[in-house]
Amino acid sequence: MQRTAPRLTRILACAAVPVMLVVAGCSSDSGDGGSGSTGSKDKAASSASAAPSPSQTTKTVEPAKFAKLPEACKAIAAATTSSLVPKAKTKNGTPAVSSDLGSRSGCSWNGLDDKGVKGSQYRWLDVSFYRYESDAALGSGQERAQENLAKELAKVEETPGATKVRTTTATGIGDEAKSVAYQLRKTNEDFVYGSIVARTGNVLVLLSYNGAGYAGATTPSDPTIMNGAVKAAKEAVAAVAAANK
Template identity: 35%
Template sequence: MTVPALLLTGCSGSDDGGDDDKSDGASESSAASPAPVKFKSLPDPCKAIAGKTVKDVVPGVDKETGKKLKTADQDRYNSCLWTGLDDYDYRSLTVSFHRFESESGGASGDKRAREQAAQLQDSVSANGSNKAIKESRLDGVGDKATGISYDTEKKDGKKSEDYREHRIVVLSSNVVLTVDYSAAGFEGAKRPSADTVRKDAEKVAKEALSAVK
């Protein structure tokens, strides 16, 4: 039922209450509106780095275009894998993008991305089989970029091999880019140095991030 304006005026000594109600309503509406995100889509991870880069960091790569890993929603999360064996030198590279939307009345896409980035970093040290873990900052890449180098042992049947690994986690607004780069020397071949693995991973991260638009 509509209340006459004169009655409302007579029941109130001032207009302050009405203004407060309007202000409260606007605040509630604002709180319920999700913050806009910068990135609305993701690039194809298998096309995020050039074929020349792939051949440089994955010698003997079996397929330059990589293998796109299946995910439920390619526009929210996608990933591409390259592997290669050159004589006894083995390399594996995975490039992954994770995009977050803002939640209505909840966390912004940027905040959700920051939380995911932190989890990806922490998961390396949380794995007890990873050794010689060392973190480093990668300046000038995205809003924040962290590199984690570590060694690990992987078993294949009765054999086991020592791998040199490097993960880079890049945060850019509501998108998280992850580069996982792995190197091993089979049959006693020498592994590359941690510094070499780091530099190759950083080259991939910088190139892949430029594909996010």
């Protein structure tokens, strides 16, 4: 009984303090505090061995090649835009709306060249740039651009109402490129389209050039439109590299 009293006193004292303190300071009353300490160490060692090493959780990706985009309305030479769209409403182009010009930008030109009794020629040219950063979870900027090239190409090929769709590899334009030629009937006229989907490093360049003849004017030929699209696309791709020098 004399040995029990001090033990009872300690139990009552522990009961009077917060639970977290009881666990920390009073749980070893049974006399086997050493085994409790060893258990904690075992748990810590188990947790440490289960935790993945930095090499298991960190994925190294290739750095993005380009950090900037060119100014879209200046990416294609003025002489080229004047040739492809002779009577553009806005000679210097109309910039696309963008909330982040470092990641996406664009510009377009359109106009109607009135040839009097010979009818009129309508032309439209537009270019868009998309830049992708490297991300450990999503892949390198180059890989992301490649993935989106395939998606954008599919969108062009699936243009509603498009006929005579022909897709070919476009050589000499960036790291990889596809050209899509097709025709589309709208405003009671036959429009001829030439679209280029190209990738240079981590940047995707989308270019479309189209035209139609109005009031009896001759419809532009497929080669005329596609050659114009290819020329403009080459300049747009070159502008990306120039912007990052």
